[in-house]
Amino acid sequence: MIANNPVAIAVLQCPNCSKEYDIQQVQSYATCCNQPLVTRFDDLNITKADILTNDDSMWRYRAFLPLFEDDNVVSLGEGWTKILSLTKLAQKHNINSLLLKDESTNPTGSFKARGISMAVSKAKELGINHCVIPTAGNAGGALAAYCAKADIGATVLMPAHTAETLKEECRLFGAELILVDGLIDACGKLARQLSTEKGYFDMSTLKEPYRLEGKKTIGLEIAEQLDWELPDVIIYPTGGGTGLIGMWKAFRELQAVGWLTGKLPRMVIVQTENCAPMMHHFHHRNIEDFKPRASLALGLAVPYPFATDLMLQVIEESKGTVRTVSEQDLLEGIKLVASEEGYLLSPEGSATYMAFRKLLNEQWIGEEENVMLFNTGSWYKYR
Ligand SMILES: Cc1ncc(COP(=O)(O)O)c(C=O)c1O
Incomplete structure (x- = not known):
């Protein structure tokens, strides 16, 4: 059940120069400064009673989401995932507590469902009839599923080396699947081309404003599930950065409504040695020296993320850091957590444990x- 929300006061804004973009119209990114467009809520007049506690999906936070009409919600039951306690590993490492936010139980098996649920809902609201997405795998499957539900056309562009299951689900959901030689940046180029030539709406990470709002619900959820006291450190496997930036946005909005009063976590970006653009940016290294390669952690192989500045801002504001792990680490982490705790992590999840x-x-x-x-x-x- 979804209640009315006070979203009329939201605006879309360039995070660099604050230029505003019309939220009633289809928008992509802030062309003024070549930055993502960020939704700003001027007057978040929300109380805890506005959380829809009888809704065990991310839409319980409807009041924080910039959708005008409830009828446009496209949901497959995403969000409200569990926080697991890795008690044996915490004991082994002699740490106060080690928690795992398990996003693998989302529809289509990844946290991408959150961003895509929000973005497809908004696409429906704005009358978009065909979307195109470059993907490392998971976002493509999610887009295909939510577009099927919404009767919107979907074209998914995926690196040819991606695991078979990730390809097959797109076909089953009825999307057009195009395999591309290279990494997600090559898929992104083709997405821009199809967008220009065929008028498809480009759902590329942070070149569309609303996936970020869906991902924001992870942060709202962690806060509510932990009774409004956040962990000291959050370690996040980062590719395009929507999850990281979205969580931080959530924490800031919760501070604005007065529900978070304690200190915010130090945010850690984890990438793989094979593809770690954020490590280069963090250390001000010359990006020319950066040679991206594919990784077992498919979602982390994003060589040239669009939202670099916003990610660095999260790291700076939170006093966080960036680390990399090797391909060998990814395999070792999966084994270690599985054999100790009985949870099978994706390679991206394993990266957070090894970091x-x-x-x-x-x-x-x-x-x-x-x-x-x-x-x-x-x-x-990943098979
Ligand atoms: C499993 C998984 N983890 C992490 C990421 C990185 O996501 P983000 O865009 O939030 O950095 C992806 C992106 O494809 C992914 O599929």
């Missing part, structure tokens, strides 16, 4: 701290 171990060894994380890892996808889809 945690590094940060603990370096004493960047202290034993008295509470740490949250993320399993963003389902191991079962």
Whole structure:
């Protein structure tokens, strides 16, 4: 059940120069400064009673989401995922608490369902009839599923080396699937071309304003599930950055409504050694020296993310950091967590555990701290 929400006061804004874009119209990104467009709520006049506690999906936070009409919600039951306690590993590493936000139980098996549920709802509201998406795999499957539900056409552009299951689900959902040689940046180029030539709406990460709002619900949810006290550190497997930026946006909005009063977590970006553009940016290294390669962690192989500035801002504001893990680490992490805790992590989820171990060894994380890892996808889809 979805109640009315006070969204009329939302505006779309360039995060760099604050130029506003008409929220009633179809928008992509802030062309003024070549930045993502961010939804700003001027007057979040929300109380805790506005959380729809009888709705166990991300739409319980309807009041924080910029959709005008309830009828336009396209939902497959995404969100309100569990936070698991990795008690044996916490004991082994002698850390206060080690939590895992398990996003693999979302529809289509990944956290991408959240952003895509919101974006497809907005596409429906704005009368868009065909979407195109470049994807490392999971976002494509999610778009195909939500577009099927909404009767919107979907074209999915995916690297040819992607696991078979991720391709097959797109076909089953009735999307047009185009395989591309290269990484997601090559798919992105083709998406722009199809958008110009055929008028498809481009759903590329952060070149569309509303996937971010859907991902924001992860942050709202963590706060509510932990009774409005956040962990000291959140370790997040980062590709395009929607989850990281979305969570931080959620925490800021919760501060604005006065529900979060304690300190915010230090946010950690994890990438793989094979493709770590954020490591280059974080250390001000010359991006020319950066040679991206494919990774087992498909979702982290995003060589040239559009939202670099916003990601760096989250790291700076939260006093966070960036770490990388190797391909060998990804395999080892899956085994270690599975054999200790009985949870199978996606390679991206494994990256967060292996980064945690590094940060603990370096004493960047202290034993008295509470740490949250993320399993963003389902191991079962990587076959
Ligand atoms: C399983 C998984 N984890 C993490 C990511 C990175 O997502 P984000 O865009 O939020 O950085 C992706 C993106 O494809 C993914 O599929």
